[in-house]
Amino acid sequence: MAEIAYVEKNRRFYFSWVPEVLFHPRKAFQRISSSSHPIWLTPLLILSSLVLINVLVAGRLKNQAALMGEIAYPPDFQFYTPEQQAQYTQAIQSTQGPVFVYVLPAITSLLGVWIGWLILGGILHLVTTLFGGRGSTAISMNIVGWGSLPLALRALIQVVYILITNKLISSPGLSGFSPTGDAGWLVFVGQLLRLIDIYIIWQILLLILGVRFSTGLNTTKSSFGVILAVLIILLLQAGLSYLGSVLGNLTITRPFFF
Amino acid sequence: MSDTFVKISQIYKEFYMGQTIVRALAGVDLELEQNSFTVLMGPSGSGKSTLLYLLGGLDRATQGQIEVNGQVLDELDENALAVYRRRTVGFIFQSFNLIANMTAQQNVAFPMRFNHSTNRLRNQRAIEVLKQVGLEDRMLHRPTELSGGQQQRVAIARALINDPSLILADEPTGNLDTTTGANIMQLLSELHRSGRSVLVVTHDTRMKQFATHHRYLLDGKIVSEDEYNQASILPTSKGLVS
Numbered sequence: 001m002a003e004i005a006y007v008e009k010n011r012r013f014y015f016s017w018v019p020e021v022l023f024h025p026r027k028a029f030q031r032i033s034s035s036s037h038p039i040w041l042t043p044l045l046i047l048s049s050l051v052l053i054n055v056l057v058a059g060r061l062k063n064q065a066a067l068m069g070e071i072a073y074p075p076d077f078q079f080y081t082p083e084q085q086a087q088y089t090q091a092i093q094s095t096q097g098p099v100f101v102y103v104l105p106a107i108t109s110l111l112g113v114w115i116g117w118l119i120l121g122g123i124l125h126l127v128t129t130l131f132g133g134r135g136s137t138a139i140s141m142n143i144v145g146w147g148s149l150p151l152a153l154r155a156l157i158q159v160v161y162i163l164i165t166n167k168l169i170s171s172p173g174l175s176g177f178s179p180t181g182d183a184g185w186l187v188f189v190g191q192l193l194r195l196i197d198i199y200i201i202w203q204i205l206l207l208i209l210g211v212r213f214s215t216g217l218n219t220t221k222s223s224f225g226v227i228l229a230v231l232i233i234l235l236l237q238a239g240l241s242y243l244g245s246v247l248g249n250l251t252i253t254r255p256f257f258f
Numbered sequence: 259m260s261d262t263f264v265k266i267s268q269i270y271k272e273f274y275m276g277q278t279i280v281r282a283l284a285g286v287d288l289e290l291e292q293n294s295f296t297v298l299m300g301p302s303g304s305g306k307s308t309l310l311y312l313l314g315g316l317d318r319a320t321q322g323q324i325e326v327n328g329q330v331l332d333e334l335d336e337n338a339l340a341v342y343r344r345r346t347v348g349f350i351f352q353s354f355n356l357i358a359n360m361t362a363q364q365n366v367a368f369p370m371r372f373n374h375s376t377n378r379l380r381n382q383r384a385i386e387v388l389k390q391v392g393l394e395d396r397m398l399h400r401p402t403e404l405s406g407g408q409q410q411r412v413a414i415a416r417a418l419i420n421d422p423s424l425i426l427a428d429e430p431t432g433n434l435d436t437t438t439g440a441n442i443m444q445l446l447s448e449l450h451r452s453g454r455s456v457l458v459v460t461h462d463t464r465m466k467q468f469a470t471h472h473r474y475l476l477d478g479k480i481v482s483e484d485e486y487n488q489a490s491i492l493p494t495s496k497g498l499v500s
Binding site: 069071073075076077078079080081082085086089 | 316340343344349351353354355357358359365368369371372416
């Protein structure tokens with residue numbers, strides 16, 4: 001026991017824990033839950049690196065497409081008036097520089113990782129405490145950090161897919177089930193569905209394990225607490241994406257006013 | 259006895275311009291027969307383009323019903339309406355609406371991008387319809403490298419790419435000189451002879467000689483030829499601002 005404490009106090013990185021967290025999560029989260037030291041840096045560094053690589057790989061493809069003059073036109077583009085077509089093309093071309101292709105996506109991705117971790121950790125601690133859990137904030141942050149590893153795996157798989165196929169991922173998650181229409185709530189639901197995939201479910205399962213071990217809550221309360229916390233984060237993310245698409249004003253869905 | 263292909267019943271269309279309501283269509287009733295070539299004449303501001311856009315599924319009516327080949331457009335959701343626009347209707351605009359940084363072939367193939375068809379099939383079909391409009395030697399030219407008449411031919415080819423049964427043309431000769439305009443009319447007439455229903459809105463009276471049916475629109479209402487001719491001697495059509 002003393003040896004474990006010594007290791008935790010003096011080590012900054014725990015890369016050897018990664019396979020165990022993904023493939024033997026019970027054992028891994030028992031260990032993570034027992035440590036009150038900040039051991040969240042390793043998974044967050046991995047996740048940050050992979051989302052950055054994802055941005056670089058996707059950016060290279062977007063750059064190539066821009067150089068070839070390729071623009072992703074909406075389906076009804078032939079019905080736009082010449083003025084609307086020119087405005088749309090100009091707007092798209094102005095977002096093809098390095099700032100829009102690399103810098104802003106990198107910043108937003110990193111902010112998503114770190115702020116998402118902070119908020120989810122905070123909400124999870126709050127919810128589990130309300131349910132009678134006995135965990136600390138530090139342990140919650142550790143659990144949320146390590147529980148985010150499936151998202152790193154998702155980023156890695158996306159990078160591999162983009163490199164192999166030379167295509168960007170246009171419909172992530174459950175976005176194929178998105179309802180169609182211009183109404184704000186439909187766009188919001190579409191953004192929410194984009195965020196839901198097998199990796200999020202995997203993350204939820206890992207968090208439930210971690211919460212159970214760290215707080216002593218039963219499976220039902222742990223599950224409810226984790227699902228509630230993750231749902232709040234997903235709704236926040238979808239809301240921000242929705243706001244971004246509205247403020248960006250690049251999605252002209254019904255340009256037909258005569 | 260011929261079949262009714264398009265049935266427009268009591269269509270109203272109102273626009274809001276600030277606090278003002280502008281009524282573009284005021285209870286239009288119109289029927290088009292299968293494989294007919296109808297010319298809809300009317301002065302500027304009479305609502306003819308609005309009617310065409312409603313029929314093309316580009317906009318929705320304030321009131322009334324439009325039925326095309328048994329499909330009631332008001333009952334279609336956005337998705338189904340997009341499919342209707344893609345499969346049933348071929349649209350030709352006065353200003354061509356060609357995508358500036360695409361070649362003629364890419365412009366023509368564009369509507370097929372969203373049909374889940376392969377690149378090869380799209381290109382084959384684009385070449386086929388470009389040949390049909392006599393532009394096989396201009397396939398790799400961009401719109402700016404084509405004359406007005408050639409651009410309109412590309413637009414017609416694009417309208418034909420998904421083999422629609424209804425061709426809608428909004429002042430197709432409006433931006434063309436007399437000879438080129440006549441060629442485009444001839445081309446539209448050939449499309450009609452090949453079995454399609456064609457509706458052209460125009461105030462170009464020469465178009466009448468190619469048509470099987472003539473209709474007249476004045477101040478948002480269908481009127482008889484006599485009423486139309488009588489009104490034509492007045493300087494402008496009456497505004498319908500309420």
